[in-house]
Amino acid sequence: MKVLVVNCGSSSLKYQLIETTTSAVLAKGLVERIGLGEAEYSFTHGERPKVKVGIQSKNHTEALREVLGKLVSEPYGVLSSLEEIEAIGHRVVHGGESFYHSALITDEVIKAIEANGELAPLHNPPNLQGILACREVLPNKKQVAVFDTAFHQSMPEYSSMYALPYEYYEKYKIRRYGFHGTSHRYVAMKTAEFLGKPLENLHLITCHLGNGSSITAIAGGKSRDTSMGFTPLEGVVMGTRSGSLDPAVLLYIMEKENLTPRHMSDLLNKKSGILGLSGISHDMREIHDAVEKGHSRAKLTLEVLVHSVRKYIGAYMVELGRVDAVVFTAGIGENDWVVREMCMARMENWGFVLDKEKNRTTRGTLAEISTFSSPSKILVVPTNEELMIALETQWVLEEKE
Numbered sequence: 001m002k003v004l005v006v007n008c009g010s011s012s013l014k015y016q017l018i019e020t021t022t023s024a025v026l027a028k029g030l031v032e033r034i035g036l037g038e039a040e041y042s043f044t045h046g047e048r049p050k051v052k053v054g055i056q057s058k059n060h061t062e063a064l065r066e067v068l069g070k071l072v073s074e075p076y077g078v079l080s081s082l083e084e085i086e087a088i089g090h091r092v093v094h095g096g097e098s099f100y101h102s103a104l105i106t107d108e109v110i111k112a113i114e115a116n117g118e119l120a121p122l123h124n125p126p127n128l129q130g131i132l133a134c135r136e137v138l139p140n141k142k143q144v145a146v147f148d149t150a151f152h153q154s155m156p157e158y159s160s161m162y163a164l165p166y167e168y169y170e171k172y173k174i175r176r177y178g179f180h181g182t183s184h185r186y187v188a189m190k191t192a193e194f195l196g197k198p199l200e201n202l203h204l205i206t207c208h209l210g211n212g213s214s215i216t217a218i219a220g221g222k223s224r225d226t227s228m229g230f231t232p233l234e235g236v237v238m239g240t241r242s243g244s245l246d247p248a249v250l251l252y253i254m255e256k257e258n259l260t261p262r263h264m265s266d267l268l269n270k271k272s273g274i275l276g277l278s279g280i281s282h283d284m285r286e287i288h289d290a291v292e293k294g295h296s297r298a299k300l301t302l303e304v305l306v307h308s309v310r311k312y313i314g315a316y317m318v319e320l321g322r323v324d325a326v327v328f329t330a331g332i333g334e335n336d337w338v339v340r341e342m343c344m345a346r347m348e349n350w351g352f353v354l355d356k357e358k359n360r361t362t363r364g365t366l367a368e369i370s371t372f373s374s375p376s377k378i379l380v381v382p383t384n385e386e387l388m389i390a391l392e393t394q395w396v397l398e399e400k401e
């Protein structure tokens with residue numbers, strides 16, 4: 001099935017056209033600066049080299065029209081007609097408590113996405129704009145919403161609830177939701193395929209370590225706990241996000257520095273994490289360069305990051321009781337052998353024996369990096385959220401037919 005996967009931000013539209021039977025990406029592109037003067041459109045269609053052009057698009061509908069035009073017209077076309085697109089899959093960040101699975105988009109689903117907008121005010125409204133743009137331009141196509149949070153709806157209440165006065169859950173739905181669900185589900189499926197075992201029989205800890213990072217405990221293909229919470233701020237140390245900290249710290253800083261909630265949110269989301277602690281960059285590659293040059297805060301940043309990941313791995317080992325594999329994915333997880341080696345150090349007694357050589361040479365490919373005789377496996381599994389969205393779209397439509 002040919003599925004157009006769409007991911008809309010407040011001023012961007014990212015897409016991939018995927019043939020699900022072969023997992024081939026037929027075309028992909030990104031329109032940025034939508035509604036901010038001249039928009040920038042870069043795309044790679046078929047085997048041709050990447051193209052960058054300036055376009056006029058005041059809104060997501062205009063941007064989408066431009067994209068669809070490029071998909072069918074010479075010299076960049078990869079389709080003879082838009083009829084070939086069989087469905088559209090949308091990334092939607094927050095499904096709240098309404099969605100346990102991906103959903104065929106109907107008027108009711110649109111209302112629910114709108115209602116959940118309060119929980120993700122920066123993400124759900126633009127995701128919805130993308131859906132509405134597709135409805136307007138391609139009114140006959142079936143559309144599916146794939147939620148970042150849906151996979152984690154299987155978390156038991158004891159992992160999803162905060163110990164706050166219960167009324168805040170009742171009034172504002174404050175609880176842990178988790179994110180990156182599409183990625184965790186995808187790498188869990190791939191892991192089961194690789195190990196040649198049914199996902200239903202596996203206990204996994206999946207570590208999505210990128211700019212944003214989260215760790216998930218998966219039992220029998222279902223999320224049992226995950227490190228991100230009410231927002232993507234909770235959990236491990238990330239590129240620019242602090243991850244979990246004593247909540248009293250932020251009250252203290254707000255008082256001392258006379259900060260508004262908005263400033264504090266900026267500090268925690270954009271100025272903290274690897275960037276804030278190192279004072280160098282949010283990018284792990286630059287942290288490693290600095291460590292090699294003897295930069296002590298870069299070394300400390302690496303250690304704090306790894307420590308935060310290890311704490312979750314340890315907690316989830318206890319929660320799951322038995323772990324068949326720890327899986328690393330996303331930018332850092334797939335490429336950074338140093339972080340992986342540090343995360344899995346001194347775990348032999350827990351059944352994880354890293355093959356240091358295999359770990360050093362594995363970069364961006366699916367591979368087992370534990371020794372042959374290691375009782376539990378350590379794997380690198382590249383994520384592919386767009387492919388997962390395309391597959392979920394296909395599955396939803398097949399179920400409905």
Ligand code: ADP
Nearest residue numbers: 209210211212282283284285330331332335336
């Ligand atoms: P996003 O969360 O934006 O999707 P990615 O999963 O692409 O992010 O991860 C991006 C991060 O991955 C970069 O900021 C960088 O820290 C890290 N990264 C990418 N390549 C490498 C590498 N070769 N070595 C170490 N870190 C890397």
